[in-house]
Amino acid sequence: MTKRLAKSISLFLALFMVLSLLAGCGASKKTEVETTTKAEATTTAAVTTEEDKIKWSGKITVAPYMFGPLDEGNNVIKPLLQEGLLKYGYDVDLVNVYIENSDYENLLNVRIAANDAPDVFEPKSTSTMRKYYDQGSIASWDKAFYEKNCPTINAFINNGCVDGRLKNYVDMFWDFALIDGKMVTIPKVAEAGTMLPKVMLLRGDWLKNLGVTDLPYTLDDFITLMYKFRNDDPDKNGKKDTYGFSTSAIRAIFGAFYGYTSFPDPKAENSIYFYDLDGKIVCGDVMATNKEALAILQKCYKDGIIDPEFVAQLGENTGGYWALSQPFINGRIGASCHAGIDHYRLPEVTGVDGPCAKEYFAVNKNYDFVYAPWPKGPKGNYGGWSLGPACGIGENAVYNAALNKDTDKLAAILNIMDIFAKDDELALLGASGIKGTHFDYTGTSDKPGIKALMDNEKLNAAGVAAYRGIIGGPSPYNDNLIRLTYYNSPSIANMFKIQAQEGYKGGYNRDVYDTTASVSTYKQELIAYRDETFIKIIKGELSVDAYDAYVTEYLKRGGKILTDEAQAWFDERK
C-alpha cells in the first residue's frame, strides 16, 4: 500500500470517528417528531372512530409485577382480552413490557430516563410515586376527567368497595391518589389491617414440654413464659441453648406500651410513624412510653432472654424467603411475630400449606406451632406492627407523562380499566386465566373461590395477570373478582377467624399515612440514629435514662421538622 493511500485511509477513518461522535445528536428530534405525528394520528383516529363504532385504537404498553416473563408464543390470554375489549369499541394491542421485579425500580428508572417508559407501570411506593410526579415522569389529571371515564370504579371506591367494608377508608384512598390536587393514580384499595397481618406464634412443643396450657394474654405472663423458654430447657436436650424471643417480638413489647415505633423492622416498612395523641401528633420513635418498653427489654437482655443475635438477624430472617424466621423454625427462640397469619396457614384448614408452615414442618416433623394473642400492657395496649392503609404499598398503576399530551389515549386506558371493573368475565380472564387450564373453582356455590392450577411463573408466562396495571392491580375494582380471589378464599377466611379472637388482631393504625415532603431527606439518618440508640440501651451500653437525651437529639436532627409537617397534614384533614 503506498504512503499516500495509507494516509488517505487513516484520514478517512479519523473523519469517520469524529462524525460518529456527532451521530447521536440528530436522532432525538426525529423521534420527537415521530412521536408527535403518532399522537396526532391517534387523536385523529379517535375523533373519527365513533362512526366506525371503534372508540379508540392503538397500542398500550403495560409493565406490571411479574413472576416471570411472558411467553409470547403461548400467550393465550392476550387475544381473548383484546377480543373482549373490541366488543366495547376498543381495538387495542396490549403489550406486556417485562421488567424483572427484583430490580424493577432501577430498570424502570433507566427506561424513564431514556424516554422509553411503558404507558402503565408501578411506582412501588408512595414516596417513589411522589418522586416521579416531582420529576414530571407520570401523568396527572383532574378528578372530573377520572369520574367521566371511570364511573364504575368511582362508584365502587366511594361506596366503600365490596359490601361497603372499606367505607371508613375512602378518604384515605383518595389521599393516596392525589398530589397537589391532581390525580396521579387510581387508588389501590385493600382491606387495611388484613394485608399480611402478623401473628404471634409460640412453639407448641416447648409449651407441651413445660406443661404450659394457658396462653399468655398479659405482658407479665408473656415475659414469665419467655423466662421459662430460656431457663427451663424447653426442648429437653439438657443444654441451655434456647431463648425467649428475638427481633420480631421486641415490637410486641413496644406495642404493649403504646410505643408504636417501627423498630426493629429492617423490611421495606421501616419508616417513621406518627400518631394522634389528643389532637397532637407525636412521632412513634420518641413516644414517652418507649422508655418503659426499653427498660423491660434491657432487663430481658441482661437475663439472657433475648437472643443475642437479634441485632444481626434481619427481623429473624437469615436468608431465603423473607417471611421465614430461621431461629424460630430451628428451635432457637420460642416466640416470633415475624410473619403473617397466611404464611403459617395449615393445610387441613385452607387446603394448602403456608410457605412458612411448610418449612416449619419440614424441620420439626412432629411438632407444631401455636397462634397466640398479643401481650397486653398495663393500660391494655397491644400490637406488634403497623396496620397502615394497604393502598400505600405501590402496586397501583401510574401512567407515562407522555399521556398528558395524549389525553385520548389516557381516557381510553381509564375507560378500559372501567370495563374490567364491570365485566366479570373479562376481569376473571385477565386476572386468573381460563377455567380448567389456569384455575378452577373451589368452595361452595354460595361462596365460590378459585384455586390456581399452576405456579405464578407459569401463569405469567401464559399471559395471566400480565396486564395487571389496567385490570386493576392485585386489588382489582371488580366486585365479583375480589370475592372469588379474596373474601371467599379459605385462607382469608382462616385469617379473619384467627383475628376475630380476643387479643389476636394486634396492630395499630398510623394517623398520618402519607409521605410528607421532608421524609426522604431525614428518614435514613433518623432511623439509623434510633436503631443505634435503642440497641445500645437494650444491650445495656446506655442506661434507660439516656432515652431522654435521645429524644432531644432526634428532634434536633430533623424529627421536629417531620413532626411539624405531619401535624400540618393531619390538621388539613380534621
Next chain:
Amino acid sequence: MLKNKFTIFDVICYVFLGLLSLTILLPFIHLLTLSFSPSYVATTPGLHLIPNPADITFDNYAKVFTSKFIWIGYKNTLIRTVFGTAIQLLFTAFGAYVLSKKFFPHRTFWTFIIVFTMFFGGGLIPTYILVKQLDLINRYAALILPNLISAFNLVIMRNFFSSLPEDYEESCMIDGAGRFTIFFKIIVPLSTPIIATVGLWLVVGHWNAWFDVLLYIQNDIKFTLQIVLRRIILSGTQQLIDMTTAGTFYEETNSSVEGLKAASIYVATIPILCSYPFVQRFFVKGIMIGSLKG
C-alpha cells in the same frame, strides 16, 4: 551440587498455603453438601461439610435441570460467549495491532482518547439510549456490541504486540506479504499467550454477565444462564409472595431455597471450572504480560 533443604520457612509457607486453600475449599464443599441436602438440613445453621447419606437428595438439581429454560439459558450463554469472545478478540487485536505500530499517525493522541474512556464513560442511561436507537433491544448484538472493545484489554494487547520483534514483519513484507497476512500468519501465532489470557477474561465476563441481559432482553427464549438461575432462586421465594392470590399452587418437592442456590451455583460454575485447567498455563504466563515495555 546444592542440596534441597526443608527449612522452617518452607513449613510456614506450606501451612499458610494450606490454610489459604482451606478458606477457598471449605465454602465449595459446604455448598456442594447443601446442594444435595433437603430443606430440614439446609435451614439448620452451621457448616455442612459431610452429608449424612440418609439425607442426600437430588431434588435441588432436579428442580434446576427440569426448569425448561435452563437448557435455553445454556444455549444462549454459549452463543453469547463463543461469538462474543471471538468477535471481541478479533476487534481488540486489530485495534491493538494498529496502535502498536510506531508509524501509525497520531498514535499517542488515539491511545489517549481510548485510555480516556477507561476513566470516563457515558453511563448506563446514555448507553441504553444508544442501544435502543440502534434498534438492538432484544437482540444478541446488544450483549456484544456495546462492549465490543475494552480499553483495558486493548492496552494490554497493544503492549504485547509492541514487544514482538519487527524483524519478522519486515522479512515477511520483503517476501511480499500484506498486512493482513502478516497479522494472521505471524502476529497471531506469536501472540497465543495474550490472546488466551484476554480470551479467558472475555469468556468469564460473558459467562457471568447478567445485568445487560436484564436491561436489553425481553424474551425469555433469549435469556442467558445467569438470568435463568437467578430466576430459579428468586422464584423459589417469590412465588410464595403473592399473598393476595388465593390458593397459590405449591409443588411438593424436597428442595429448599438454600439448596437451590447451592445447586444453581454449581450448575453455573462447573463449565468454567472444567475448562480452566486447559487455559491455566496461558493465564499464568500471560498475567504479567501487560507489564512489558510498550
